[in-house]
Amino acid sequence: MKISSVEMDTEKYLLRIGYVAPAEPTLDVLRSVHACHLLSVPFENLTVHSGGRVQLDPQLLYDKIVNQRRGGFCFENNGLFSWLLSEIGFEVTLLSGQVRNSITGRYGPPFDHLISMVTLEGRRWLCDVGFGGSGFSSPLSLETSGLQEQGHRVYRIREDKGMCFLEWQGEGVGDVEWTEIYKFTLEPRRLEDFVEMCQYHQSSPSSIFFCKSLCSIMKPAGRLTYIGRKLITTTFPTEERGSVLKTTSEELKDEEIPGILAEKFGVVLNSPLVPKDEAITPPPVMY
Template sequence: MSSVEMQMDAYLSRIGFSRSPSRSLHVLQTVHTCHLLSVPFENLTVHSGGQVKLDLPHLYEKIVLQRRGGFCFENNSLFAWLLTQMGFQVTLLSAQVRNQPTGYYGPPFDHLILMVSLDGQRWLCDVGFGVPGFRTPLSLDTSGPQEQGHRVYRIREQRNDAAGMHFLEWQQDEIRGADGEWTEIYKFTLDPRRMEDYAEMCQYHQSSPCSLFFCKSLCTMLTPGGRLTYIGRRLTTTTFPTEGTALETSTRELQDDEIPGVLKEKFGIVLKSPLVPKDEPMTPLRVVY
């Protein structure tokens, strides 16, 4: 894979971005959204006999040339390379995802996210997350609400030390407003990281019964009006609410022999090896972070 020639133009074409790749906030916002609409968040390599590798030429081959997706370490690290090639200043950050049923956070380096510094402002980028993910970059320079369609996000800073811990939170449509309930998604600091720092957790997510990615075969992607999500033997279609309409979801049960066709038709994914569908409960972590 090291002989693969990585080309920015091919990557931009893969995500459907056809404009001039200038260094501006509008371009950053657009490529972020284009990525989410084109590249699935998925872990199907883990469930089709493969191993996730984090060297950039391999990821370029997989995501750009084979038109696959990946989980956070894959999608966000390759997206960081793209943004750097476009002239953006990018910093890798470590986040810990909150398990919604238990309320506990994952280990350090559980999730890879990006900070982009542009014209004196800082932006949080994340094209490697699932259902709660945001469509366009979020400002790291405000603690106020940031509205994106039917969702509202905020980044709350808690200063326990010099670095400070930041919490990404959201309000879903039914709990929005000044008195609405905020739910934590993940927490992170602004300490710069390197790709080598994520190697141990990348292996953990492929082998631990405490990891969502080991316990469930999944693939999800943003659509212009909602989201498509495959897990195990189910396909869920979500339509986001608009003015005068409510959030709608429908779930279709799948037979094993239907799954390859669904992955190809809905997500553009063709696997080289047979997929073993999986949807098992996660083992709760014994350590609280």
Template sequence: MHVETYLSRIGFTGPAEPRLEVLRSVHTCHLMSVPFENLTVHSGGRIQLALPLLYAKIVDQRRGGFCCENNGLFSWLLSELGFQVTLLSGQVKRVTTGCYGPPFDHLVLMVSLGGQRWLCDVGFGSAGFSIPLSLETSGPQEQGHRVYRVRKDSGMHFLEWQQEENRGAAGDWTGIYKFTLEPRCLEDFDEMCWHHQSSPCSIFFCKSMCTILQPGGRLTYIGRRLTSTAFLSEASGTLLKTTTRELKDEEIPGILAEGFGVVLNSPLIPKDEMVVPLPVMY
């Protein structure tokens, strides 16, 4: 771990001390510099959850990764900066079935700072939050035009949002994932990491993807499509402007390099197949 090199990779400047404003800044910088992607799975490689390998991939090779990679490495950075970090097991809610995935389906982080606990996640995707969320309240937490909350029920915590709207505390809430506060270690996620690389029940196996947060929007590649989303103001009458275009196979390497800063060592096989529902519902 070379902290200064990592901070340079994510574009963070300034004193890197264990303070809340630093936590917020490195969290947002990471999301805007390191893509959420699974392209190793679709270019002949295999993801392994060893911190030196994750550092080499994300920092040295300027790649991205999915939750175990991005959040696993980010937890190392935060620890090196003096933050108290706990790895947590999350279960993502499937849009198609309305059911949650199995334990260790998603890796998230809890940071304890000054007697307060914060949820951090730089490895989720389009529904993810850009600034750490407080675990000390179940009330709405606004981030731009979006609003999130962490609801607690019978020892389980539920991350929810109102999608691209903010209708206040009484609005309709949609689940993103659930998690407990039981401490975990990176090795606990090995089995599910392999599942996501090999199972037709995982979106990461069924679809080649890469997405990154941008100033005022998001850029997303899936299969043979590129989607650009702009977050607009309420005064414009709409909160989102989305444009999508089809890609030819020969265009994709250039798109990944120019739009996401990702250069693969092996040819990518674009993939966009239906995800098979999990046989066991959680």
């Protein structure tokens, strides 16, 4: 599908994410640009906490993420990434996901999460560069319900009565318990379908994006996350480093945060950030 009627400077976008090889619609390229995006573009909601509002206009998303070298949450990162894939020549379909609430155990409403599906040589792949710490680094096959291993993590996509459920199997080496992450259908959507939920996540006390200022980025050995007034370093388990997920947390002073964001995440804000880390109110309506 065509995400925007305006042409994208794909070369500049690819340089932004550190991808320097030829960009052609192949599975190897899809996997590479997916990983490059996650390693280069933060998952963040700092616009919400620095006096701005996120708008789902492809040109605005491009300017923010590519020109200003910022990041975004799912509607921004996946919205723009889907446009990039379309420009490269992939067959892209936007999908609506519903995230499982870790507090209530219930799912959010439709259009709670934006993801995309790429159809390549008759096979379908789930892409998601906008889900933070629980996300997968490489596209997942939609052609199997079997196990799909990525480093220390194991994922599967289970289908039940037309609904697909993305699940993962713990964080530590040897963990066997399955946890539901989000559910989705394969019904094609448009970017404008997500506008209402994008506004909800910027204004509802039931949304993590309203309640907590955050910025997170994947690293080769783990993840670095700023939230509220903390900097959290997560190191993924390996056979060499041991089977336990290691996490360290550092308390930050308000005046330290802008420097940390610039140094660690490459994020420079145009307006002062108001750090926030409030409890999330369970939503009154659950799905």
